[in-house]
Amino acid sequence: PSNFILDLNIKLGKIIFNHFSANNISAHIKYKPKIFVINSLTLSSMNGNMNGSGAVAQKMNGDLVVKCISEVKNISIEKMFSSFDNFGQDVLKAEHLKGTLSGKINLSSEWNKKLEVNQDKILSDCTLELTNGELINFTPLLALSKFINIEELKHIYFSTIKNQIFIRNRVITIPQMDITSS
Numbered sequence: 001p002s003n004f005i006l007d008l009n010i011k012l013g014k015i016i017f018n019h020f021s022a023n024n025i026s027a028h029i030k031y032k033p034k035i036f037v038i039n040s041l042t043l044s045s046m047n048g049n050m051n052g053s054g055a056v057a058q059k060m061n062g063d064l065v066v067k068c069i070s071e072v073k074n075i076s077i078e079k080m081f082s083s084f085d086n087f088g089q090d091v092l093k094a095e096h097l098k099g100t101l102s103g104k105i106n107l108s109s110e111w112n113k114k115l116e117v118n119q120d121k122i123l124s125d126c127t128l129e130l131t132n133g134e135l136i137n138f139t140p141l142l143a144l145s146k147f148i149n150i151e152e153l154k155h156i157y158f159s160t161i162k163n164q165i166f167i168r169n170r171v172i173t174i175p176q177m178d179i180t181s182s
Helices: 077-083 139-146 150-154
Strands: 006-017 020-032 035-045 048-058 064-076 097-111 123-136 155-168 171-173
Touching: 048 097, 064 077, 077 097, 139 150, 150 155
Parallel strands: none
Antiparallel strands: 006 020, 020 035, 035 048, 048 064, 064 097, 097 123, 123 155, 155 171
16 A cells, blocks of 8 residues: 555464464564565474565565565474465475475565565575485486495485575576485
């Protein structure tokens, strides 16, 4: 609404949306016409903690621009993939992953009036670290069985993977990295 202004501190015990749930939520929320800002958001979810800030702004055509900066600590990657329905893809799924994710995420996206994301407008720059990781029955890796025993490829353990991940123009880019694994 164009004649409404809000400045609010909130604390919520629990919230559930589809497969996502969070506890101990607190934030400072501000609303002015056509812009909604969340500062100092903290919550517990997926066995870990998250904090960050973000904004939703309405464009002249009614579409929404969403921007956020967040930090995650000790998030279960399996629960994250499950909570977000495997991020809309069916190659790498929750059942293929185990481990704990920590890092920083910068995200920008655009949504239409029906709250459907414009996938061409998703931009992200993440610095992430996955510890005590496992890759389980990930079919694309089985093609390496010409070089490595297939049983070793069915369940791969690794201590730490640290890298940046970029999303631009519907392409996820993961720069070259070293993986120490089983």
